[in-house]
Amino acid sequence: MSLDFRKDLFADERDDNLNVVGKPIRRQDILGHVTGTSPFFDDNKFDNLLHLKCVRSPHHHARIVSIDTAKAEAMPGVVRLLRGRDVPVNLNTLLSLLDFGLDDEPVLAETKVSYWGEPIVAVIATSEQAALDAVAAVEVRYEELPAVFDVEEALKPGAPTVNETYPGNHFVFYENTDHQRLRFGDTEARFARAAHIVEGRYQLTPIEQAPMEPNGAIAAPETNDRFACYTPTQGLFFSVGTCAKVLDVDLNRLHFIGGTVGGGFGGKVDSVCEPLAILGAMLTRQPVRYVLNRAEEMQVSAPRSAELWEIKDGIAEDGRILAREFKGWFDAGAYTRLTSYGVVKCTGHLPGPYTIPAVKSDIWCVFTNRTPATAMRGFGVLGVDFAIERQMDKGARAAGLGPMEYRLINAYRDGDMKATRRVASNTALVECIQVAAEKAGYPLAPEYKAMTSMTGASLTQIPETVTDSGRRPAGYTAIEKTEVSPGLGEAAQVQPTPAAPVARARTGGASSLPERPSYAPQPAPPQAAPPPAPEPPEPAPAKPRYSRYSSSIRRR
Amino acid sequence: MAKHRGRGTVAVNYPIGMNLGGDPSQALVHSNPEGQFTVALSSIDLGQGMKSVTRQIAAETLGVPVGHVYVDTADSDTGAQCMGSFASRGTHRVGNAVIAAAKEARAVMLAAAARELEVNPTDLETDGLGNIHVKGAPQRSVTTKDAANAAQFKYGESVSGSGIFLIPMSDVDVETGEMNTVSCFAHCAMIVDLTVDDKTGEISDVQINSAYEIGRALNPKLMEQQLVGGAWMGLSHAAYETTEPAYPSRDHRPFDFSSYVMPGPGDLAQHDIAILERPAPDGPFGGKGPGEMCANPVLPAVANAVFDAVGVEIDTLPITPERILRALKEQRGA
Numbered sequence: 021m022s023l024d025f026r027k028d029l030f031a032d033e034r035d036d037n038l039n040v041v042g043k044p045i046r047r048q049d050i051l052g053h054v055t056g057t058s059p060f061f062d063d064n065k066f067d068n069l070l071h072l073k074c075v076r077s078p079h080h081h082a083r084i085v086s087i088d089t090a091k092a093e094a095m096p097g098v099v100r101l102l103r104g105r106d107v108p109v110n111l112n113t114l115l116s117l118l119d120f121g122l123d124d125e126p127v128l129a130e131t132k133v134s135y136w137g138e139p140i141v142a143v144i145a146t147s148e149q150a151a152l153d154a155v156a157a158v159e160v161r162y163e164e165l166p167a168v169f170d171v172e173e174a175l176k177p178g179a180p181t182v183n184e185t186y187p188g189n190h191f192v193f194y195e196n197t198d199h200q201r202l203r204f205g206d207t208e209a210r211f212a213r214a215a216h217i218v219e220g221r222y223q224l225t226p227i228e229q230a231p232m233e234p235n236g237a238i239a240a241p242e243t244n245d246r247f248a249c250y251t252p253t254q255g256l257f258f259s260v261g262t263c264a265k266v267l268d269v270d271l272n273r274l275h276f277i278g279g280t281v282g283g284g285f286g287g288k289v290d291s292v293c294e295p296l297a298i299l300g301a302m303l304t305r306q307p308v309r310y311v312l313n314r315a316e317e318m319q320v321s322a323p324r325s326a327e328l329w330e331i332k333d334g335i336a337e338d339g340r341i342l343a344r345e346f347k348g349w350f351d352a353g354a355y356t357r358l359t360s361y362g363v364v365k366c367t368g369h370l371p372g373p374y375t376i377p378a379v380k381s382d383i384w385c386v387f388t389n390r391t392p393a394t395a396m397r398g399f400g401v402l403g404v405d406f407a408i409e410r411q412m413d414k415g416a417r418a419a420g421l422g423p424m425e426y427r428l429i430n431a432y433r434d435g436d437m438k439a440t441r442r443v444a445s446n447t448a449l450v451e452c453i454q455v456a457a458e459k460a461g462y463p464l465a466p467e468y469k470a471m472t473s474m475t476g477a478s479l480t481q482i483p484e485t486v487t488d489s490g491r492r493p494a495g496y497t498a499i500e501k502t503e504v505s506p507g508l509g510e511a512a513q514v515q516p517t518p519a520a521p522v523a524r525a526r527t528g529g530a531s532s533l534p535e536r537p538s539y540a541p542q543p544a545p546p547q548a549a550p551p552p553a554p555e556p557p558e559p560a561p562a563k564p565r566y567s568r569y570s571s572s573i574r575r576r
Numbered sequence: 577m578a579k580h581r582g583r584g585t586v587a588v589n590y591p592i593g594m595n596l597g598g599d600p601s602q603a604l605v606h607s608n609p610e611g612q613f614t615v616a617l618s619s620i621d622l623g624q625g626m627k628s629v630t631r632q633i634a635a636e637t638l639g640v641p642v643g644h645v646y647v648d649t650a651d652s653d654t655g656a657q658c659m660g661s662f663a664s665r666g667t668h669r670v671g672n673a674v675i676a677a678a679k680e681a682r683a684v685m686l687a688a689a690a691r692e693l694e695v696n697p698t699d700l701e702t703d704g705l706g707n708i709h710v711k712g713a714p715q716r717s718v719t720t721k722d723a724a725n726a727a728q729f730k731y732g733e734s735v736s737g738s739g740i741f742l743i744p745m746s747d748v749d750v751e752t753g754e755m756n757t758v759s760c761f762a763h764c765a766m767i768v769d770l771t772v773d774d775k776t777g778e779i780s781d782v783q784i785n786s787a788y789e790i791g792r793a794l795n796p797k798l799m800e801q802q803l804v805g806g807a808w809m810g811l812s813h814a815a816y817e818t819t820e821p822a823y824p825s826r827d828h829r830p831f832d833f834s835s836y837v838m839p840g841p842g843d844l845a846q847h848d849i850a851i852l853e854r855p856a857p858d859g860p861f862g863g864k865g866p867g868e869m870c871a872n873p874v875l876p877a878v879a880n881a882v883f884d885a886v887g888v889e890i891d892t893l894p895i896t897p898e899r900i901l902r903a904l905k906e907q908r909g910a
Contacts, residue, residue, distance in 0.1 A: 022848045023800045025793070030854040034792065034862065039704030040636045041861045044797040047628040048647060049621065080826065118598065118745075136826065169824040194750050202753030223892040225823040227813055228836060255660020256618045260652050278650025284622040285809075289662055315831040323819050351824075364748060365595035368757035373589035381753070390826060391819075395662055397809065398868045401590060402875065409586045409876030410891055413883065423585040423880070427765075431587065441754045448789035448854045452765035453587050455787035455850045460767035462585075473854075487751050 029451055049280065058280040061250040062311060064238055070099055072300050072310035073151040075141040075158045076320065077133035080169075080389040081180065082162035084132055084140065092143060092157040097150030100304050101158075102142035104130035107299060108268035113356050114290060117261045122192075124185035125355035125392070127266055127295050132165070134182050134354035135391050137320035144300045144308055167389035171328055171349040174388050182354055182387040191352065191360045191385035198384065200367050202346075204439040205378030205483035207334070210343035214334030216418040221330050222407035226323040226351070229396050233282025235321050236311030237293040239301035247298050248275045253291060254284040262291040263298055274298065286395035290322055290357055325359050325393030326351040327403035331411045334378075339419040339429045340478075343378035344371045348404065350385050353392035358399070360385045365400035368440055372408040373449045374430040375479050379439040424457050428468050435477030443480075447473040577775040582885025586877040587765045590869030591758040592856070593665040598745025601665070602656035603673040605634060605681045606736035611706075611724030613638060613681065615647045618655030619670045624867055625798040626666050632794055633671045633860050637678035638685070639702025640720050656738070664865035667794065668760070671860030672741035680737025688727035688735075689718045760856035762864040763789040768845075768877035772885040774904060777897030779815055779882070782845035786873070789852035791864035799851065803870045807847050810874025812838045815895050 027036065036042065052058035089101050104110045104126055111123040129140045141158050145151035166180045173179055174189040181187050190198050211217065231252075238250040253259040256276050264271045281288065293310045300308035312321055327350050334343040348366065352359035363385045371379045398405070416426035431449040438444055450473045457464050593599060604616040615634050621627045627647040635642040648654065658670060683697070689708040690697040693716055701711050702720070709717035718726075727733040746756035766786040770779050784807055793799040816837050822828050830836035855862020879890050888903035 021804065021846065023796070023803075023851065024849070025796070025851045025853070026787075027853070029852050034853060034855050038636055038861065039639075040632045040642050041794050042792065043632070043795070045628065045632055045642050045795055047625060047798070048631050049627055169826060171824075194748070196750055200753065201751060203751065204753075220891060223823075225818040225893060226820050227817050228819045230817075230833075230836070230838070253660075254620055254622060254662050255658075256620060256650055256652055256655070257657045258660050274652070276650075276652040278620050281620055281622045284620075284661065286662060288622075289660065314833070318819060318831055318836060319829055326820070326823055361595070364755075365591070365757075367748075367753050368595050368755055369591065373587060373761075373763070388824075397806070398590075398872045399663070400595070401868075402813075402872045405588050405872045406875045406879070406893065407891075409588065409873070410879055410889075412587075413584070413876075413880045414889075424765075427585070427587045432589075439753070440757055441752070442756065446760055446854060446856055447589075448763045448852055449587055449589060449765070451852055451854075452763045452787040452789050455852060456585075456765035456767050456785055459787065459848055459850055460583075460769070460785035462767060485752060489751060 026455055030448070052280070060233055060280055060282055061238060061252050061278070062236060064250045066238070066240055066307040068306050070144050070146060070300065070304060070306050070308045071148045071151045072142050072144050072296060072308050073148065073155050074139040075143070075155050075160065077129070077136060077138040077140060079133060079162055079164055080136050081165040081167035081182070082133050083165060084129065085161040085163050087141060088159040089141060091159065092154040095150065095154045095157060097146040098143060098154045099146065100144045100300070102128065102144065102296065102299060102303070104128040106303070107266060109266045112262065112266050114262060114358060115361060116265065117258065121356050121360050122185050124183050135389055137316070137391065138354070142296050142300070144304060169388050169390060171351050171386040171388060174386050175384065182389055186387055189387045191356055193360070200363050200383045201488070202367050202370055202379060202381035202439055203485050203487050204380070204441070205343070206486045207343040207345050207378040207380045210378045211334040214342050215337040216335040218333045218335065218411060218414045218418050219331070220407065220411050220414060222328070222410060224327045224403045224406060226326050226391070226393065227396060228318050228323050229285035229287030231283030231285060231287060234312045234314060234317040235288055235293050236309070237297040238307060238309045239294070239297035240307035241301055241305055242275060246273050246275055247301055248277060249294055249298055250277050251294055252281045252288055253278060253294065254281070254288040258289065259291040259294050263295050266295045267299060267302070285397045286399055287321060290394050292321060320391060322353070322357055322392050322394035324396035325353070325362070329404060329407040331407055333411060333415050335415055335419050339421045339426055341374060341376045341415065341430050344376050346370060346381035346383070348381070348383035350383065351390065351393065352385050352387055353390045354387060355392040356385070357392045357394040359393050362395070362400035366404055369401050369404065370439055372405065373432050375432045375436040376430070377479050377483050424453055424462055424464060425468055428453055428471055433473050433476050435480060437479045437482055441482050449473065579771050579773050580885040581769065581771050582881040582883070584768045584877040584880030584884060585766070586873040586880065588869065588873045589761045589763045590664065590872065592668045592760050592762060592864045593743065593758045594659065594663045595757050596746040596748065596755060597743030597758070599659040599663070599665060599669060600740055600742035601658040601669040601673045602738065602740045603670065603677040604656055604736070604738050605674070605677040606734070607681060607685065607724040609725050609728055611640065611719070611721035612644045612646070613640065615645060615674060616654050617647065617649045617658060617670060618652055619658040619666060620650050620661040622661050624666070624802065625795065626661060626670065629667055629794050629798060630670055630674045633674050634678045636861065637675050638682050639704055641704065641706055644706065644720070664868045667863050667865045668859055669741050671863060673739040675860055676739025676741065677737040680739070681735050684727055684733050684735045685720060685723050688731055688733060689723035691731065692718045692723060692726055759858050760791065760864055762791065762866060762869050764869055764873050766873040766877050768874065768881045770878065770881045770885065772882055772900060774886055777900035779878070779895070782811065784845045784847040784874070786847065787850040787852060788866060788870070789854055790866045791856045791859045792853045792862040793851050794861060794863045799866060800849070802866045803849055804847055806867070806870025807874050808839065808844060810871040811845055811878065813871065813894065814875040814878035818894055
């Protein structure tokens with residue numbers, strides 16, 4: 021193992037004369053960690069602590085015919101059972117806090133279950149064992165339903181409906197479209213001119229975040245009708261907001277206390293334990309602990325989603341990639357959680373760190389009868405990066421180039437127009453490839469060693485783009501030019517977005533994006549073409565929507 | 577039947593912070609009567625070093641020794657809103673909020689020092705060791721302790737500050753996907769050398785050479801911890817882990833760590849790392865965030881190296897020995 025710094029690179033962009041930053045200062049919390057005294061949420065001790073465990077679906081997809089809790093309620097140590105009807109707002113989607121997507125997931129299932137392990141009844145008892153015994157005594161009768169596990173099958177007509185909020189088994193983006201599009205340039209025209217066509221199909225499977233410390237929460241009544249919640253959440257106010265919504269209480273009645281977290285990796289964003297623990301504390305007026313065991317953590321708590329990808333590249337004789345098309349399917353499992361967000365993030369990442377003059381992408385967020393997926397390290401990017409970099413390997417072989425040379429030829433550089441219609445800046449891919457090659461003894465010819473990220477932009481304009489509607493897309497018109505580059509180390513302090521949104525067409529077409537915020541380090545393309553057509557009025561929303569953070573954010 | 581050495585190469589970049597923005601973080605900074613500062617955050621330290629890196633950022637901005645700063649995290653009563661620790665956003669978003677808050681507190685401390693020294697605050701600088709002195713005249717100085725004390729007990733000034741960092745949320749064009757994604761990107765190129773046994777399908781002797789560009793290594797040891805650990809996770813994703821090995825069928829699911837296989841200490845790759853620092857114009861002291869990007873390159877690099885070693889394309893993860901043997905049988909008729 022070795023770690024060395026290439027301080028010679030980008031030296032003129034850096035002030036290395038700092039007191040504390042850049043130094044290997046010992047961690048603030050290391051003494052607690054190495055002596056085993058750092059407090060985790062489950063180290064909090066309470067008198068009269070109650071334990072919560074869930075009755076979970078043994079089926080992948082089933083209608084709930086009846087629930088009989090009489091036997092369980094009579095068992096020793098059982099204090100209270102929670103059902104879906106006890107949850108004040110028993111339908112939620114995590115990103116409703118940002119007004120993105122529709123409520124689609126109950127805290128406790130009432131009419132049907134859509135994945136194996138979905139919680140139906142929560143048992144609160146004086147010991148974990150008493151809770152587990154009572155869980156086993158709850159009698160649920162099911163009528164099994166056909167289940168679908170394959171993303172392509174799920175999108176076919178006649179497939180079982182996994183999630184009643186989305187009858188087509190796909191997320192609906194912007195209340196408008198069944199999938200997320202990216203259109204940049206004319207891929208068909210460029211494929212026709214390509215010397216080589218490379219196609220690939222790639223499959224990733226679900227992966228567990230596998231933190232040492234599982235998900236859980238302890239909730240306890242505080243004085244003055246407030247409730248404390250000790251939690252390992254990765255997003256404290258995200259979790260507060262989620263709990264306040266489903267429990268229908270003001271934020272300030274909840275006091276969330278985190279601390280040291282035993283690993284997250286994206287698996288502690290969903291707030292699956294906090295709402296039930298707090299509801300239990302509210303209804304029993306005693307502290308309630310709800311911690312997943314390892315099997316629950318692994319198979320009920322949300323994993324990284326599976327992804328399926330198809331990519332087609334058109335490559336010129338000289339090794340430049342002329343066009344790249346993506347089709348992607350994210351397997352969200354039974355409910356949205358964060359997968360829809362991952363799809364948009366992924367789209368913004370395409371076509372990877374390469375400059376390609378024609379890019380087309382269609383990505384679906386698909387519902388299937390498996391454990392809902394959520395964020396995980398590299399969210400929205402890791403899967404497609406696997407596919408892209410496999411594709412790059414095959415492309416290099418087709419073009420008769422070395423894999424590093426092929427990547428250098430196509431690497432994005434400062435000044436290049438990206439498929440999101442923003443100009444690249446602050447890039448360093450070329451230098452990373454050169455340094456990695458040097459470290460591994462990969463011989464690069466002088467012309468490749470001489471390349472730099474700073475110059476050599478190969479595509480500076482937005483190409484003529486073919487869209488599905490045939491309309492001239494946004495981007496030819498008004499992207500406002502802004503001055504950028506706050507000084508090194510300066511935090512660009514941006515005021516919260518004003519309440520009044522910039523109106524724009526929901527159907528795409530000749531709309532223009534809102535003015536670009538001043539932090540953006542990318543220069544804008546030159547002004548061109550006719551002014552945008554008048555925009556249609558925003559349709560009035562059918563009902564008030566829940567949006568905790570900002571009224572200006574649209575239904576993404 | 578033999579062992580084959582193969583080499584796989586990869587290049588990736590990674591967006592820093594929540595895609596589209598709209599993810600504020602906030603910080604509150606205040607001094608006790610002796611010039612020691614508390615940074616109050618609702619942000620979460622997941623073990624990645626959030627407390628430590630924001631502490632260094634605060635100390636650098638305040639101009640005080642790092643021992644004079646303590647970072648308190650994860651309390652919704654005392655910390656102002658932060659979106660959370662995910663999306664490689666902690667260092668960038670929270671770091672910027674801490675800089676903004678620390679600048680306000682520093683200004684109060686310097687104003688008090690200026691009154692004590694009877695000079696203009698703009699004539700003062702900090703030495704990072706606990707002293708404030710007149711530029712060009714280091715003998716005319718006051719300690720940060722005395723300055724902070726004087727501010728509170730003589731001049732009635734609160735040595736404190738608050739800061740927020742927000743990139744306003746971008747829209748997405750439905751038809752073209754046009755959007756403001758994030759404001760900066762980290763980069764990586766990687767070469768993985770490994771051995772494939774075509775009799776057992778096992779991968780061994782993994783050697784990684786990598787170059788990561790991360791804006792600025794705010795703490796090189798925390799950086800190393802992230803990069804080495806992240807590459808381990810990447811290798812685990814590439815060759816070991818899945819909760820659904822028969823995907824899309826739900827058969828054979830693991831429920832514990834004896835059936836959910838991961839590489840052990842003996843399977844750790846030899847990993848030699850180079851760090852490149854091209855500061856992000858809007859990053860805290862140029863810092864980006866390496867936390868997620870470090871896992872990503874290993875997956876395709878391993879697949880590419882397996883192809884180089886034994887000539888089979890494996891486009892389904894994880895690349896288990898079974899999958900390698902099946903691919904050898906199908907693609908080479910071995």
